[in-house]
Amino acid sequence: MGKFNFDEKVERRGTFSYKWDSIDDPDLLPLWVADMDFKVAPPIYAAVNKCAQHGVFGYATENDDYYNAIISFNKRHYGVELEREWIMPVPGIVPALTAVLQALTQPGDEVILQTPAYNCFFSCIRNSGLVAAENHLAYKDGRFSIDFDALEKLATSEKARVLLVCNPHNPSGRLWKPEELQRLSEIAKKHNLIVISDEIHCDIRPNGSKFHSFSTIDESYNDHLITLGAPSKTFNIAGLKSAHVICRNKDYRYKIDRQININEICDVNVFGVAATIAAYTECDDWLYELNDYIQGNYQILKNFFAENYPKIKVADLESTYLAWVDCSCLNLSGEEIKNKLIREGKLYINDGEMYHSPMNSFIRVNLACTRVTLKDALSRFKKVFC
Numbered sequence: 001m002g003k004f005n006f007d008e009k010v011e012r013r014g015t016f017s018y019k020w021d022s023i024d025d026p027d028l029l030p031l032w033v034a035d036m037d038f039k040v041a042p043p044i045y046a047a048v049n050k051c052a053q054h055g056v057f058g059y060a061t062e063n064d065d066y067y068n069a070i071i072s073f074n075k076r077h078y079g080v081e082l083e084r085e086w087i088m089p090v091p092g093i094v095p096a097l098t099a100v101l102q103a104l105t106q107p108g109d110e111v112i113l114q115t116p117a118y119n120c121f122f123s124c125i126r127n128s129g130l131v132a133a134e135n136h137l138a139y140k141d142g143r144f145s146i147d148f149d150a151l152e153k154l155a156t157s158e159k160a161r162v163l164l165v166c167n168p169h170n171p172s173g174r175l176w177k178p179e180e181l182q183r184l185s186e187i188a189k190k191h192n193l194i195v196i197s198d199e200i201h202c203d204i205r206p207n208g209s210k211f212h213s214f215s216t217i218d219e220s221y222n223d224h225l226i227t228l229g230a231p232s233k234t235f236n237i238a239g240l241k242s243a244h245v246i247c248r249n250k251d252y253r254y255k256i257d258r259q260i261n262i263n264e265i266c267d268v269n270v271f272g273v274a275a276t277i278a279a280y281t282e283c284d285d286w287l288y289e290l291n292d293y294i295q296g297n298y299q300i301l302k303n304f305f306a307e308n309y310p311k312i313k314v315a316d317l318e319s320t321y322l323a324w325v326d327c328s329c330l331n332l333s334g335e336e337i338k339n340k341l342i343r344e345g346k347l348y349i350n351d352g353e354m355y356h357s358p359m360n361s362f363i364r365v366n367l368a369c370t371r372v373t374l375k376d377a378l379s380r381f382k383k384v385f386c
Contacts (some may be wrong), residue, residue: 004041006289007372009370010105016058018257022367025346026348027346029373031347031369032348032366034321035233035234035368036321038236040237041278041282041283041286042286044275044278051215051270051274052271059270060268060269062273063273067087070280072280078202078211081161086247088243088244088246088257089266089268091242091261092230093228093240095263097164098124099245100226100256100259101128101187102263104162104194105130105253107130108130109160109161109162110130110132110160111125111130111133111163111164112133114135114166116136116137117171125164131159136209136291137172137358141328142315142316143315144169144173144174148183155191162195162196167198167213168318170201171324171362172315177212178212181214186218188224194224194235196226196228197227199211199228199229200228201319203287204290205319206295209319211319213229225248228244229246231276235279238357241272242268242269245260250281297313297367301314301325304378312325312327312329313326317367324352324363324364326357329360329361330385334361334362335351335353337361338350345384349363350364365377
């Protein structure tokens with residue numbers, strides 16, 4: 001029995017929850033958008049409550065504690081050495097990515113990314129007047145890998161400007177190995193590509209596994225690297241709007257800072273600052289138990305499909321709390337599966353087409369929920385596909 005109760009049911013309907021309240025159907029069970037149904041760690045709750053008790057919620061600023069929390073967490077967990085001046089606070093990864101792209105590219109430039117990929121990547125690229133150059137991940141025996149030969153061809157394009165890396169990868173669940181990141185770095189270096197590494201999911205992975213930040217792969221190329229990070233996915237505080245851009249290159253940093261201000265995303269949230277400090281300095285034990293709980297849910301999901309639908313394959317979940325499931329044996333597209341589950345089972349998951357999946361019939365399932373919720377969802381799935 002752990003110190004924290006992840007089995008506690010928290011009623012989220014009626015709380016302005018995008019996950020639970022954006023669809024007007026009280027019987028619908030949502031396992032879609034990537035936030036967790038767990039209460040935050042007690043130190044975060046205490047820090048936010050202290051802010052609330054103060055009663056004045058004016059404009060906020062970051063202090064030494066904020067920057068030191070980010071620096072210490074990265075050093076403690078990943079051996080990454082950061083300097084304060086490299087860190088630029090922003091309200092979220094998505095607006096930050098847009099600002100970085102707009103600051104360092106010209107309209108018509110190509111952004112290379114591995115697909116399937118987080119859906120907002122495509123809108124960030126499109127809204128910045130850029131072109132998404134999709135490199136399809138290879139898929140074999142429930143595991144995804146990078147097609148480096150195809151990637152090399154995309155990188156030779158005279159329009160190629162950025163290599164966008166999701167590290168770890170959403171939605172495939174891959175925790176990239178150092179040798180894979182090394183190959184990515186070599187290709188970027190050979191073709192003079194700027195690397196943007198979205199590392200928001202890096203803390204969610206099996207205990208004992210190791211995450212390698214892109215910045216640790218080839219330090220000689222770190223002047224061409226921008227890292228995106230946040231406590232939001234890890235500690236379930238997305239609503240508090242706290243994220244950060246890390247950039248070592250002074251010229252890049254100036255351009256990104258200008259674009260952040262042009263896009264008016266330079267303000268931080270007073271509750272987000274307090275929560276970030278608490279999350280990065282006092283919540284390692286909570287994170288450890290969270291990862292065990294998510295892995296437990298992953299095993300339940302795998303066992304369910306192995307016992308009831310042996311032809312449905314769950315991709316290896318090396319990171320994130322988002323299971324990527326191959327349902328090709330059902331002979332339906334991912335969107336058709338999603339709509340059938342909503343209509344007949346009152347269960348809402350994401351379809352693979354949303355992430356530009358090159359493989360048909362994939363769905364994404366959010367495992368950051370209570371065991372009771374997950375088992376209810378699986379029961380609904382079985383009712384629909386009996």
